[in-house]
Amino acid sequence: xxxxxxxxxxxxxxxxxxxxxxxxxxxxxxxxxxxxxxxxxxxxxxxxxxxxxxxxxxxxxxxxxxxxxxxxxxxxxxxxxxxxxxxxxxxxxxxxxxxxxxxxxxxxxxxxxxxxxxxxxxxxxxxxxxxxxxxxxxxxxxxxxxxxxxxxxxxxxxxxxxxxxxxxxxxxxxxxxxxxxxxxxxxxxxxxxxxxxxxxxxxxxxxxxxxxxxxxxxxxxxxxxxxxxxxxxxxxxxxxxxxxxxxxxxxxxxxxxxxxxxxxxxxxxxxxxxxxxxxxxxxxxxxxxxxxxxxxxxxxxxxxxxxxxxxxxxxxxxxxxxxxxxxxxxxxxxxxxxxxxxxxxxxxxxxxxxxxxxxxxxxxxxxxxxxxxxxxxxxxxxxxxxxxxxxxxxxxxxxxxxxxxxxxxxxxx
Amino acid sequence: xxxxxxxxxxxxxxxxxxxxxxxxxxxxxxxxxxxxxxxxxxxxxxxxxxxxxxxxxxxxxxxxxxxxxxxxxxxxxxxxxxxxxxxxxxxxxxxxxxxxxxxxxxxxxxxxxxxxxxxxxxxxxxxxxxxxxxxxxxxxxxxxxxxxxxxxxxxxxxxxxxxxxxxxxxxxxxxxxxxxxxxxxxxxxxxxxxxxxxxxxxxxxxxxxxxxxxxxxxxxxxxxxxxxxxxxxxxxxxxxxxxxxxxxxxxxxxxxxxxxxxxxxxxxxxxxxxxxxxxxxxxxxxxxxxxxxxxxxxxxxxxxxxxxxxxxxx
Numbered sequence: 001x002x003x004x005x006x007x008x009x010x011x012x013x014x015x016x017x018x019x020x021x022x023x024x025x026x027x028x029x030x031x032x033x034x035x036x037x038x039x040x041x042x043x044x045x046x047x048x049x050x051x052x053x054x055x056x057x058x059x060x061x062x063x064x065x066x067x068x069x070x071x072x073x074x075x076x077x078x079x080x081x082x083x084x085x086x087x088x089x090x091x092x093x094x095x096x097x098x099x100x101x102x103x104x105x106x107x108x109x110x111x112x113x114x115x116x117x118x119x120x121x122x123x124x125x126x127x128x129x130x131x132x133x134x135x136x137x138x139x140x141x142x143x144x145x146x147x148x149x150x151x152x153x154x155x156x157x158x159x160x161x162x163x164x165x166x167x168x169x170x171x172x173x174x175x176x177x178x179x180x181x182x183x184x185x186x187x188x189x190x191x192x193x194x195x196x197x198x199x200x201x202x203x204x205x206x207x208x209x210x211x212x213x214x215x216x217x218x219x220x221x222x223x224x225x226x227x228x229x230x231x232x233x234x235x236x237x238x239x240x241x242x243x244x245x246x247x248x249x250x251x252x253x254x255x256x257x258x259x260x261x262x263x264x265x266x267x268x269x270x271x272x273x274x275x276x277x278x279x280x281x282x283x284x285x286x287x288x289x290x291x292x293x294x295x296x297x298x299x300x301x302x303x304x305x306x307x308x309x310x311x312x313x314x315x316x317x318x319x320x321x322x323x324x325x326x327x328x329x330x331x332x333x334x335x336x337x338x339x340x341x342x343x344x345x346x347x348x349x350x351x352x353x354x355x356x357x358x359x360x361x362x363x364x365x366x367x368x369x370x371x372x373x374x375x376x377x378x379x380x381x382x383x384x385x386x387x388x389x390x391x392x393x394x395x396x397x398x399x400x401x402x403x404x405x406x407x408x409x410x411x412x413x
Numbered sequence: 414x415x416x417x418x419x420x421x422x423x424x425x426x427x428x429x430x431x432x433x434x435x436x437x438x439x440x441x442x443x444x445x446x447x448x449x450x451x452x453x454x455x456x457x458x459x460x461x462x463x464x465x466x467x468x469x470x471x472x473x474x475x476x477x478x479x480x481x482x483x484x485x486x487x488x489x490x491x492x493x494x495x496x497x498x499x500x501x502x503x504x505x506x507x508x509x510x511x512x513x514x515x516x517x518x519x520x521x522x523x524x525x526x527x528x529x530x531x532x533x534x535x536x537x538x539x540x541x542x543x544x545x546x547x548x549x550x551x552x553x554x555x556x557x558x559x560x561x562x563x564x565x566x567x568x569x570x571x572x573x574x575x576x577x578x579x580x581x582x583x584x585x586x587x588x589x590x591x592x593x594x595x596x597x598x599x600x601x602x603x604x605x606x607x608x609x610x611x612x613x614x615x616x617x618x619x620x621x622x623x624x625x626x627x628x629x630x631x632x633x634x635x636x637x638x639x640x641x642x643x644x645x646x647x648x649x650x651x652x653x654x655x656x657x658x659x660x661x662x663x664x665x666x667x668x669x670x671x672x673x674x675x676x677x678x679x680x681x682x683x684x685x686x687x688x689x690x691x692x693x694x695x696x697x698x699x700x701x702x703x704x705x706x707x708x709x710x711x712x713x714x715x716x717x718x719x720x721x722x723x724x725x726x727x
Contacts, residue, residue, distance in 0.1 A: 050547065050548050050551060051548055051552070054545060057541060057544065058508060058511050058515065061507075061508075061511035061515075061537050061541070062504055062508035062510070063504070063507070064533060064537075065507040065511060065525070065530065065533070066502050066503065066504055070502040070503075072526040072527045073526065076526065079481075080481060080482065080485040083478065084482075087474070090474070091470045093467075093469040093470075094469075094470055098464065098467075102460065102461075102464050103479075103482055105457060105460050106457065106479055106483070109456075110486065139626055142625045143519075143626070144626035144628045144629070145521070145628070146521045146627070146628040146629035146630060149628040149629070149630040151449060152449050153613055156614075157617075159617070163620070163624055163626060176423065180421070239528055239531055239532060240531065242535065243531040246535045247519065247534070247535075247538070250517055250542050251625065252518070252519035253517075253521070253626075253627065254519050254520070254521035254524045254629075255521035255524075255628075255629060256521060289546070297547065
C-alpha cells in the first residue's frame with residue numbers, strides 16, 4: 001500500500017479505518033497466491049510422505065531379507081569351515097598359511113573371471129569377441145551383471161567413457177522399440193475393440209481387458225517362454241530361471257545367474273538371441289513398470305482425494321457449527337438484552353406513576369408475584385364471610401387501595 | 414503411412430548404429446583386457462602347481478576343495494581368518510541390499526541364497542522399482558523449480574543473457590557442480606576410507622553406481638576390519654539416492670535445453686513434456702489421470718514423453 005497522502009481526503013478515510021482497508025486489500029490481492037502457497041506446501045508434504053513411505057518399505061524389506069537369509073548364510077559358513085578343517089586334517093603336510101594364501105589368490109582370480117578349477121588349457125577366454133560384446137551390452141543397458149568386469153586402469157577409464165555415451169544411446173533405442181511395441185499393441189487393441197463394440201461392452205471395460213491381455217501376453221512372450229528356455233539350456237530350476245529373468249529385465253542384474261555365463265557349450269547364436277531378448281524385454285518391462293507406477297499414482301490420488309474430502313467435510317461441519325453457535329449466542333444476547341430493557345422501562349414507568357423511589361432494579365415482575373399469592377391466601381378463609389356482605393367488602397375495602405391490590409392492578413396492566 | 418515407414422527406418426538405423434557401437438566396444442575391451450587375463454591365468458596355474466608340488470595333496474581333492482570354497486565365496490562367505498565375523502545379512506547390510514535392489518543398481522556381492530529369498534526378491538523388486546522411480550521423479554520435479562527455473566530467470570534478469578545462452582551457461586555450471594560434488598568429492602572420501610581403493614577405482618565405483626550399472630567388483634564397506642560398518646553402509650545408501658536424483662536432474666535439464674535449442678526436433682527425437690503447467694500441478698494428481706491411465710496402458714511408451722531410458726519409467 002502506498003504511503004498515505006494526508007492531504008487527500010480519500011486516503012484520510014482510508015487511514016481512519018485502517019483495519020477495514022487492510023483486510024479488504026488482503027482479500028482481493030492474493031486468493032491465488034494463497035492457493036498457490038497452500039498448494040506448494042501440500043506438494044512438499046506429499047513428497048515427504050512418499051519419501052517416508054519408501055524408507056519404510058526399505059526397512060521392511062531389510063528385515064524380511066535378514067530373517068530369510070541369515071540362517072542360510074550361517075549354515076553355509078559352518079559347512080565351509082568344516083570343509084577347511086577336514087582338508088587340513090586329511091592333508092597334514094599342508095599348513096594353514098599356505099592354504100590361506102592359495103585361497104586368497106584363487107578368490108581374486110575368480111573375481112577377475114579366471115576359473116582355476118579344471119584344466120585351464122581349453123578354457124575359453126572371458127574377453128573373446130562375443131563375451132566382450134555381451135559385456136558391452138550389459139554396461140549400456142545398465143544391467144551390469146558383474147561376472148565379468150574390467151581390471152586394468154585403461155579398461156576402467158574406457159568403461160566410464162563408453163557408458164557415458166552409450167547409456168543415452170541405448171535410451172533412445174529403447175524409446176524407439178517401446179514406441180513400436182506400443183503401436184503394435186494399439187493396433188491390436190483397436191481390432192479387439194471393434195470386436196467388442198459389436199457386443200455392446202463399455203469403453204472402460206475394453207480398456208481394462210486390453211491392459212490385462214497386454215500384461216498376460218507380454219508375460220508369456222517375454223518372461224515365461226525365456227524362463228523355460230533358460231531352464232532347459234542352463235539347467236537352472238524354474239524359480240531360478242524366473243528370478244534371472246526378472247532381475248535382468250528390471251536392470252538390477254546381480255550376476256549370480258547369467259545366461260551364457262557357465263561352462264556349458266553354447267550354440268553360436270545363443271548369446272545374440274539372448275541380447276535381442278534383453279532389448280525387447282526391457283522395453284516391455286519399462287512399460288509394465290510405468291503402468292505399475294501409474295497405478296500407484298492413481299491409488300495415492302484416490303487416497304488423497306478421500307482424505308481431502310474428509311478434511312473438507314470436517315471443515316464444513318466445523319464452520320457450520322461455529323456459525324450456528326455464534327448465531328445462537330447473538331440471538332440469546334439480543335433477547336436477554338431486550339427483556340432487560342423492557343423490564344427496566346416498565347419499572348421506570350411504575351416508579352414515575354407511583355412516586356416510589358428506590359424500587360429495586362432487578363426483575364420487578366418477580367417481586368410482585370409472591371405478594372399477590374400471600375394476599376390471596378390470606379383472604380380466602382374470609383371470603384365466604386365477606387361475600388355475605390359483598391357490598392360491605394367493596395365498601396369496606398374501598399377507599400385507600402392496599403398494596404396487594406395495587407400490585408394486582410399493576411401486573412394485570 | 415509415410416511417417417510410419419519413417420519411424421521404422423529410423424528405428425532400424427538406430428539399431429544398426431547401436432550394434433556397431435557394441436562391436437566397437439567389444440573390440441576395444443578385448444584388446445585391453447585379454448593380455449591381463451592371460452597373465453593371470455598363467456600365474457594361477459603356476460601357483461597351483463607349486464602348491465601341489467610341495468604338499469601331499471593330490472589334484473582332485475584340491476579341485477573339490479577349491480570348488481567348495483568358490484561356491485561359498487559366490488555368496489559372500491569367506492574362509493579367510495580375518496574375514497569379518499559380522500554377517501552379510503545383518504540389518505544394515507540387508508537394508509543396503511534392499512536399496513540396491515530397488516534402485517536397480519544390483520551389485521551382486523550378496524545375493525539371496527534361499528528359494529524364498531529369491532521369490533521374495535522378485536515381488537519386492539516388481540513393486541519397489543516403480544515406487545522408487547516415482548519418488549525420484551517427484552523429488553526431481555520439485556528440485557527443477559529450485560535449481561533450474563529460478564537461477565535461469567535470475568540469470569536472464571540480472572545479467573541480461575538471452576534465454577538460449579542462459580540455459581547453456583546454467584547447464585554447464587550445473588554439470589560442473591554435480592561432477593565435483595557427486596563424483597570427485599565422494600571418490601576422495603572413498604579412496605580415503607577404503608585402503609585398497611585408488612582414486613581412479615573410487616571414481617570408477619561412483620560412476621558405475623550412479624549409472625545404476627552396478628558391476629559389483631567394488632562395493633564399499635566389505636572390508637573385514639571396517640569401523641562403523643552400519644553407519645558407513647547407510648551413508649552410502651543416502652549417497653546413492655541423492656546421486657541418482659542429481660543424475661535425473663541433469664538428464665531432465667539437458668533435455669529441456671535440447672528442446673529449447675531445437676536439437677530434439679532436429680534429430681526427430683521425443684520432445685520433453687510441457688514444462689510450466691505440468692510442473693505446477695501436484696505430482697500425485699492430475700485431473701485427467703483416470704481417463705489417461707487406461708490410455709497410457711494402451712500406449713505404454715508415448716513417443717512424446719520419453720527421451721532416454723532413465724525417464725521411461727516416468
